[in-house]
Amino acid sequence: MAPRANWKGFLRLSLVTCPVALYPATSESEKISFNQLNRATGHRIKYLKVDADTGEEVPNEDIVKGYELDKGQYIEVTKEELENVALESTRTIEIDEFVDRSEIDPRYLIRPYYLRPDGKVGHDAFAVIREAIREMDKVAIGRVVLTNREHIIALEPLDKGLMGTLLRYPYEVRDPKEYFDEIQDVKVTKDMLDLARHIVDQKSGSFEPDKFEDQYETALIGLINQKRAGKPIVPKDRPKGENVVDLMDALRKSVGGAAAMTEAPKKSAKKAAKLAAGQKEMLMPIAGKKPTKEAAAKKPTAGARRKSA
Template identity: 85%
Template sequence: MAPRANWKGFLRLSLVTCPVALYPATSESEKISFNQLNRQTGHRIKYLKVDADTGDEVPNEDIVKGYQIEKDQFIEVTKEELEEVALESTRTIEIDEFVDRSDIDPRYLIRPYYLRPDGKVGHDAFAVIRETIREMEKVAIGRVVLTNREHIIALEARDKGLIGTLLRYPYEVRGEQEYFDEIQDVKVTKDMLDLAKHIVNQKAGRFDPEKFEDHYESALVELINQKRVGKVIRPKERPKGENVVDLMDALRKSVGGATADAAAPKNPAKKPKKASAGQKEMLMPIAGKKPAKEGAAKKPAAGPRRKSA
């Protein structure tokens, strides 16, 4: 089934316009999620919308939005009034300017989306806008309304489509001064810097997201599998951080350790896990990423649905 668009409208560059659809480029649905349960019964917790004063449940049709101006004083705003504030960016992404990618501070980045033509028409106009962005090596800046708020969106060419990244407004970004002002001014010697650079060169590589594994997610899968077969969960000893007394000595030892790691033969049979496929594969039999040594061969006996350590 084709993914559902988060937004549909038009992309416009001056007089060039085409219908487009916006799709989320990322998903967290593969991650393990937990429900809240009643410890006594094992039943799920249900949330109700209730009047804060009377405690009575309020149906959705009687709930309106309100802006608090003082304690217990609100200005009610209706759905119709909010629709009157509708901006052009509700239906159209107007490209306002083109900037260099390096000009965009990473703190302003929120989340990426895929942008593609919507329907069978407008592919020519879309291609013109996409290839102009690509050839100029620029990022197109526009505006779009999502979840009832207007966002800045940065458009970049990607394959046959566009990547649109939502950006924060300046008032949403905190300044670094209040966090960095108390950091001490330390003079780093050339010898220390040379040793640190040597470590960096030994560990230099190319960013490949396929190499990375979500260790916490894997640990959750293992925990669930162990509890499913009735294994007693015992706390593991946490690693202890060590205070570095001699920084120069620590750097020298790090260089030696990095050299040993680089010289050690790598197991050709061991392949990096694919982050995109890992979670579903691990949870299919819920036996985890590797067969459990205890109880994996035997099917657990039927019993209560809720288990505890």
């Protein structure tokens, strides 16, 4: 079953309109998460919304949004007033223009969504819009309101649907000069560049997400399994950084190392593919106890998988 839609409304290209629903394309619910506990009692920590001056708890119905004009001075804005800021994009994604995908700077990309027809009507209009974008090999740019904010959204065909990627506004992207201006201008010699290119050639391949393992998630699962089984936790030695004295020597050694790594990648790729399928590696039962068929099919316990407080 598909998750609940984050947004429902209409997709419009000129006079062609169809009802659509927007769904999150990614999920992090499979990742290990922790609760905060009171070390002394083992009980969960609970957060309360309290008045900063009186210290008294405030019920949700008495909490309103406020914009701070000056220190301690706020303008209150009610939910009804926010809803009255009626933008067309609140209910309709109007396609404003079409651009080449290569023109969209990766820094502007936020997160992907899936867009599909909502209900049994409008499939014809949706298909016309989708195939027009596909035929022209363009990305459609529109606007949509999510979480009380208007976002730019880039739409492109994906199978039978559309993928919509939220984009940042220019004021949200920091100027790289603030970070890069102090980088020294270094002249790279031809010999160094040739060696570096050789390393790149040896490591070149195709991007296959299934090859990658979330090593931190796997390590967390191992840690929890060890603690459940009552095994001692032995700290691992942290890798030590080494100062590069001779860059040419380091490049030459890297060439040899890259060659060795490319000789037998199949075994590690197979292992990574096995673990990477949605990171569904389960928390194992305590050693010595046989798992039931039901327990083997279940996900990790709620205590270990619950979201952080």
